Amino acid sequence: MLRVSKLTDYATVVMTCLAAAGDDVLSAQQLAERAQLEAPTVSKLLKQLAHAGLVASFRGVNGGYRLARLPSAITVAEIVTAIEGPIGMTECSVHSGQCGREPHCGVRVNWQRISHAITAALESVTLADMVKPPPRRGTAIPLRVAVT
Amino acid sequence: MLRVSKLTDYATVVMTCLAAAGDDVLSAQQLAERAQLEAPTVSKLLKQLAHAGLVASFRGVNGGYRLARLPSAITVAEIVTAIEGPIGMTECSVHSGQCGREPHCGVRVNWQRISHAITAALESVTLADMVKPPPRRGTAIPLRVAVT
DNA sequence: GGCAATCGGTACTGAAATGGTACTGTTTTA
């Protein structure tokens, strides 16, 4: 199945928990309970998210994490990238010079186009969207993605 | 990195080779040479692609494979699905009842929406597009994807 | 009819990535 890793999935859940907490600072332990995930796993995720600048960390007693920005200013694409690295559907669409076929390979550029489209799709959904209840029928968020 | 597996990547290359061959029937061995891939790997891929109805197989001497349809009628989404199974970004967006959070989980439905958008992006690119030379600047294929 | 070429299916294996755990260090506050 074409999918993001479990950790990325967990990261979105943790981020939505933080978004729901508003400006409160939550410890990794508290977040683990709310997200129903293992504490060390959550801790590792928060570290990566902090490194990517998506959450702000506070050390010491009563320390913890908080979103670095408003939920509406954080996209799913950023979360995915923070955990998985750059988005690219194939190896050659990110790193060139791997496969010898490149000079005459029309597949490569097309995968790059597809990757861009998917990136755009992920960028169009913000954390605020994830927290909100699902849109009702007929109120879909219009998303226009151009494969260029 | 968010990506398809190598085998899926290989499958698109094999399919483009078949598309380039027109109506000719090519053996797994010939395709392996053209795609610059290991013969057993190509053979395995072709088996899966045949099972998915994307290629037609012919047994016996001078047997081999041929596209089951016109390149313009085969989408990248079909190739991905043939090799990787259903497209879904998270486990819970495909199989329900796995994580207890579902009743109150807004993340799930939003991942499903994202999955749909990505599926649409993959469906919008056909094998014919992959064979064609990359579009020139300003002649991008417009693709409108609605997240519903 | 027999042989060779080719697909079809199953099983196996080594390597890599994934996901989880443990431990130790550092910073901050009471």
Next chain:
DNA sequence: TAAAACAGTACCATTTCAGTACCGATTGCC
């Protein structure tokens, strides 16, 4: 100074991935 909490490193079990091997079934040609 001690406790709470983040930060970093290392490690291990499991799963998945990619490749290989083998045997059976089918077809065409001699």
